[in-house]
Amino acid sequence: MIALIVDGRRYDVDVPADKPLLWVLREDLAIVGPKFGCGIAVCGACTVHVDGDAVRSCSVPVGEVAGRAVTTIEGLGRDQLHAVQRAWIEEQVPQCGYCQPGFIMAAVALLKDKPQPTDRDIDEALTNICRCGTYSAIRRAVHRAAAIMGGAS
Numbered sequence: 001m002i003a004l005i006v007d008g009r010r011y012d013v014d015v016p017a018d019k020p021l022l023w024v025l026r027e028d029l030a031i032v033g034p035k036f037g038c039g040i041a042v043c044g045a046c047t048v049h050v051d052g053d054a055v056r057s058c059s060v061p062v063g064e065v066a067g068r069a070v071t072t073i074e075g076l077g078r079d080q081l082h083a084v085q086r087a088w089i090e091e092q093v094p095q096c097g098y099c100q101p102g103f104i105m106a107a108v109a110l111l112k113d114k115p116q117p118t119d120r121d122i123d124e125a126l127t128n129i130c131r132c133g134t135y136s137a138i139r140r141a142v143h144r145a146a147a148i149m150g151g152a153s
């Protein structure tokens with residue numbers, strides 16, 4: 001058994017320690033907000049936080065996160081929408097939406113480290129892939145979120 005803490009809840013899962021975290025979330029815990037895109041840590045659709053840092057959960061063995069705090073898009077705004085989620089809505093970022101949970105989780109981690117990121121910071125930190133091409137809207141939304149978090153709203 002592996003003890004997991006996901007979105008503030010404790011789970012004991014009977015899975016191999018090398019099973020990717022993404023598949024434990026989706027198959028064993030029915031937390032399907034994190035998406036499968038590439039499976040090789042390239043696209044970022046599966047991004048979640050482990051102890052506040054963004055990780056690509058398709059490429060993290062679940063055994064590595066035992067006892068650590070995993071946060072998914074489903075837990076991020078459970079009580080009230082996170083500022084990044086509000087900014088995403090205000091900028092109407094998503095098109096098909098598939099990649100967006102990963103982008104949002106990556107943006108939250110970026111803003112924790114850099115509260116006022118430049119466009120370059122955003123481009124360097126958010127290396128996720130969006131087949132719908134929402135990149136410019138994502139930049140605007142990250143700046144808006146930074147303003148919200150800085151007390152401008």
Ligand code: FES
Pocket residue numbers: 035036037038039040041042043044045046047056057058059
């Ligand atoms: S599915 Fe994990 S990075 Fe693409």
Ligand code: FES
Pocket residue numbers: 094095096097098099100129130131132133134
């Ligand atoms: S909004 Fe469609 S893949 Fe990004």
